Amino acid sequence: MHICFITNEFPKKGYAHGGIGTFVSTLSKGLVENGIKVSVVGKNYESKNEVELVNGIKVYRLFSKNVKGLGWLFNSRIIAKKLKEIHSETPIDIVEASDMGLAFLPKLTGVSYVIRMHGGHHFFAESEKRKVEVWKGIQEKLSYKKADGFIAVSDYVRNHTFKYLPLNNRPVEKINSPVNLNHFQPINKPYKPFKIVFVGTVCEKKGIRQLINAMLPILEAYPEASLDIYGRDWLFPNGDSYIEMLKTTELPKLGNKQNKVNFCGAIDYAEIPLKYAEAHVCVFPSHMETLGLVAPEAMCMGKPVIFTKLGPGPEVISHGITGLLCDPHNPLDIAKQIKWGFANSEAALQIGLKARESVLNNFNMDKIVTQNISFYRQFSKK
Known part of the structure; x- marks a missing residue:
């Protein structure tokens, strides 16, 4: 064939x-x-x-x-x-x-x-x-x-x-x-406490604006927290950069904590597991997905993942069991789920283990x- x-x-x-x-x-x-x-x-x-x-x-x-x-x-x-x-x-x-x-x-x-x-x-x-x-x-x-x-x-x-x-x-x-199960495997490397990692195209429908807005309440509770954003820029029909728009309109809301949000650019596929391994939590608050591989890929590494509760999100994650689901339009709810992951590291670790088992069964x-x-x-x- x-x-x-x-x-x-x-x-x-x-x-x-x-x-x-x-x-x-x-x-x-x-x-x-x-x-x-x-x-x-x-x-x-x-x-x-x-x-x-x-x-x-x-x-x-x-x-x-x-x-x-x-x-x-x-x-x-x-x-x-x-x-x-x-x-x-x-x-x-x-x-x-x-x-x-x-x-x-x-x-x-x-x-x-x-x-x-x-x-x-x-x-x-x-x-x-x-x-x-x-x-x-x-x-x-x-x-x-x-x-x-x-x-x-x-x-x-x-x-x-x-x-x-x-x-x-x-x-x-x-x-x-x-999911490439050989590529996305747990890495024996300590995560960086309070590091949030996002991977995906940097555009409105991926929920990145709301994720940045969620950083203010997160930083109030966890001043050490940081957000690393990996992904290619999206351009408006007139050619303007979405990332530059975020830097102009959203980052100033963080005041003197703007350096806690890092736009890291597009990343080679081979490097993604290393970035997930550094994360305390991986967050993908998409407004809509058809399924999205980033969430199950991070789950396959045993990471606690926060995904959208909309669309197919519940097909991928059972809330509180194999990950956490958030309202991607609500920065306070995104912040709530991330702070839970920070405050309950042991429980989040167990969620990560169950997440990997779920991916091995369903995305094999x-x-x-x-x-x-x-x-x-x-x-x-x-």
Whole structure:
């Protein structure tokens, strides 16, 4: 069986990538280890074509044309051409993309197309209480019409997406994204007391503004506390930096304690476990997630994790048992959960141990790879 993933985010050294890139890299490695041929096709970060073999995965990075207003057309044609070439050499059984990824790709005869629901435009428009943008809405509808089946990364994203984009009797299954259990293991290294660690894109929907606002009541109770923020910046439509906005509007609220919040920039995937190991608590107060791997990754290291109580948060964490859930819109509630972790270090340690056990049971690579292969085989007899 030959699976081809469509993504521009497959990890490349020296370049930041998002959660989808991490997911495709991790799952693909597991598929290859189970005898499945895997290709990945997407735009390159650089102005050239590249082919690379990574852990047995054939990665095609394509030069992308930057044509204002028509980039989507030219880039879709480039990807479609490459898919046709790959298929002629080694027949593809399944092409998989995220929510809008199939919109402008012509379907190859005899190939099945799967959408992995990482959270698309309709989903986030609902969760963020904003209107669906017409052009993005059209793209997503076109993409969903072409899919032969769907995999949802959480029950929440499945249920809310299909309110807007109907299933029409096509196969759908909820399968967790796998956690790299070898990468995220407990590290025999003392944590730094009262250190809070956040990893993720620094943007409004990740709850980072409310987390910074939570630092004032935290510092009143624990003056030694600090917040390290690791992640790439998000830009407003006019190009302004979200981080600079936070530095201008939110950090001054901390007065002479502004140095307790550190923007550390994007971090290489290999370094993330070391940063989690330093944390007293790891905090991810997202306004909305489809599932989010950062929470289970930190949990896998045995860390006490504070996650959002909204969306799929309760699918990942049982409050007070495998972690803590917070109201991501309420800085005082975020502060309350963090202060509990500081004040109850022994209980927080036990929560961390149970968190790791939960991840080993629910985000286990072998189990999830088997589930994916079983789903794919509905469409292929190879």
